[in-house]
Amino acid sequence: MNVLEERILQDGVVLNGEVLKVDAFLNHQIDPVLMQKIGEEFAARFTDKKITKIITIESSGIAPAVFTGLILGVPVIVAKKNTSITMTDSLVSANVYSFTKQQHYTITISKKFLSSDDHVLIIDDFLANGQAALGLLDICEEMDCSVSGVGIVIEKSFQDGREKLTDKGIDIYSMARIKSLENNTVTFM
Amino acid sequence: MNVLEERILQDGVVLNGEVLKVDAFLNHQIDPVLMQKIGEEFAARFTDKKITKIITIESSGIAPAVFTGLILGVPVIVAKKNTSITMTDSLVSANVYSFTKQQHYTITISKKFLSSDDHVLIIDDFLANGQAALGLLDICEEMDCSVSGVGIVIEKSFQDGREKLTDKGIDIYSMARIKSLENNTVTFM
Numbered sequence: 001m002n003v004l005e006e007r008i009l010q011d012g013v014v015l016n017g018e019v020l021k022v023d024a025f026l027n028h029q030i031d032p033v034l035m036q037k038i039g040e041e042f043a044a045r046f047t048d049k050k051i052t053k054i055i056t057i058e059s060s061g062i063a064p065a066v067f068t069g070l071i072l073g074v075p076v077i078v079a080k081k082n083t084s085i086t087m088t089d090s091l092v093s094a095n096v097y098s099f100t101k102q103q104h105y106t107i108t109i110s111k112k113f114l115s116s117d118d119h120v121l122i123i124d125d126f127l128a129n130g131q132a133a134l135g136l137l138d139i140c141e142e143m144d145c146s147v148s149g150v151g152i153v154i155e156k157s158f159q160d161g162r163e164k165l166t167d168k169g170i171d172i173y174s175m176a177r178i179k180s181l182e183n184n185t186v187t188f189m
Numbered sequence: 190m191n192v193l194e195e196r197i198l199q200d201g202v203v204l205n206g207e208v209l210k211v212d213a214f215l216n217h218q219i220d221p222v223l224m225q226k227i228g229e230e231f232a233a234r235f236t237d238k239k240i241t242k243i244i245t246i247e248s249s250g251i252a253p254a255v256f257t258g259l260i261l262g263v264p265v266i267v268a269k270k271n272t273s274i275t276m277t278d279s280l281v282s283a284n285v286y287s288f289t290k291q292q293h294y295t296i297t298i299s300k301k302f303l304s305s306d307d308h309v310l311i312i313d314d315f316l317a318n319g320q321a322a323l324g325l326l327d328i329c330e331e332m333d334c335s336v337s338g339v340g341i342v343i344e345k346s347f348q349d350g351r352e353k354l355t356d357k358g359i360d361i362y363s364m365a366r367i368k369s370l371e372n373n374t375v376t377f378m
Contacts (some may be wrong), residue, residue, distance in 0.1 A: 010352060015274075016277065019274065019275060021275040021277070022275075023275055023276070024302075025264075027267070027273070027275065028266065028267060028269065028275075028276070028287065028299060028302070029264050029266045029267075029299075029302045030251070030254075030255055030258070030264065030265040030266075030267060031264055032255045032256070032258040032259035032264070032265060033257075033259065034256055034264075036259055058247065058248040059251060059267065060249060061246040062219070062251045062252060062255075063251060063255045065219075065251075066219055066221045066224055066252045066256075066288075067218070067221070067255075068253075069221040070222065070224075070225055070336050073222075075219065075220055075221070076212075076218070076219040076221060076252075077218050077219075078217060078218075078219060078248065080217065084216070084289075084290075084330065085204075085208065085289060085290070086204065086208060086210040086211075086212055086216065086217075087212070087217070088204065088210070100273075100286035101273075101274070107341035109217075110212065110217060110218075113213075113218045138198065155337070168236065176369075
C-alpha cells in the first residue's frame with residue numbers, strides 16, 4: 001500500500017457507492033507533502049516518455065501537476081473551465097459531460113501553448129467515466145500533438161474511464177485504484 | 190529586479206492600462222520552477238509568523254500556495270468558487286465583487302478546516318482592488334482565526350487593494366509591484 005492509499009483509508013470519506021470525498025488532502029484542503037510525493041511518482045513513471053508538456057484541468061489537478069512538472073522540467077497547461085478576459089489568443093476547446101453534476105461544460109486551452117512537436121502527459125485528480133481525459137485527448141488530437149500518458153491520482157476502477165482510454169491505446173498510471181466503495185468501505189484493486 | 194519581475198518583462202503582455210496578461214507562466218500555462226521560487230520567497234518572508242494554514246482561491250493561486258505550504262509545512266485550503274457534491278460539511282462563505290468581470294461571486298470554505306487557533310497566510314496571484322483578499326479576510330474573521338499576512342504574486346499598485354488591506358493592519362508582501370501599465374509598458378515600483 002502506497003502513501004496515497006494509506007491516506008485515503010485514513011482521511012477519505014465514502015459518501016455513497018460511487019463518491020469518495022478526499023477534501024482533507026486533495027480537493028479542498030491540499031497536503032503539499034503528499035502532492036510532492038505524487039509528483040515524484042508520476043515523474044518516475046513517465047520519465048522515459050520525453051514529456052514536453054503537462055496538461056491538467058482546473059482546479060484539483062493543478063497541485064499534483066506542478067510537482068510533476070517541476071521534476072520533469074516542463075510547463076503545466078491548465079485547461080480552463082471558464083475563459084477570462086486575458087484569453088485573447090486563438091483557442092481550442094472540447095466539450096465534457098460530467099456524470100456527477102449531470103451537465104456539460106467546456107474546457108479551453110490557448111492554441112499557442114501546444115504544437116505538433118509536443119509529447120503531452122495528462123494529469124488529473126480523478127478518473128471515473130473518463131470524460132475529462134477524453135476531452136483533453138480531443139484537444140491534443142486537434143492540436144496534432146501526441147499524448148504520451150495519463151497520470152491519475154485516484155481511479156475509480158469500477159467505472160469505465162480506464163477502459164475508454166485503454167481502447168484508444170493510452171498508457172494510464174493511477175496512483176490509487178479503487179475497486180469498490182460498497183458498504184462504506186474503500187477496497188483497492 | 191527579481192526573477193518574477195524579469196519574467197513579467199519577458200513574457201507578460203500589457204493588454205491595456207489596467208490588465209497585464211501573464212498566461213505564459215502563471216494563469217494558464219504554469220512554470221513550476223518559477224512557482225517554486227515564489228513559494229521559497231513567500232515562505233522566507235513569513236517564516237517567523239508561525240503560519241498554521243495557507244488559504245488561496247481557485248485556481249491561479251494554487252501553484253504558488255502549494256510550494257509555499259511545502260516549505261512552511263502547512264496545508265493549503267483552496268476557497269471554492271463553485272461548491273461540489275462532496276462539500277457536505279458546514280460551510281463559511283463570503284461575497285466577492287470582481288471589477289474585471291463586473292459580477293459578484295461567492296467563495297466558500299468548509300468550516301472544519303479552520304479554527305480559532307489558526308494563523309493564516311493568504312496567497313493569491315493578483316492584488317488589484319483587493320476584493321478577493323477582503324473576502325478571505327471576512328471568512329477568517331467569521332472563523333475567528335488570525336490572518337498573519339497576505340502574499341501576492343503580482344500587485345497592481347495603481348489600484349487600491351494594498352491600501353484597503355493595510356487599513357485593516359494586514360502585513361502584505363507582493364513579489365512584484367507594478368506602478369503602471371500605461372503606454373503598453375510595465376513599470377515596477
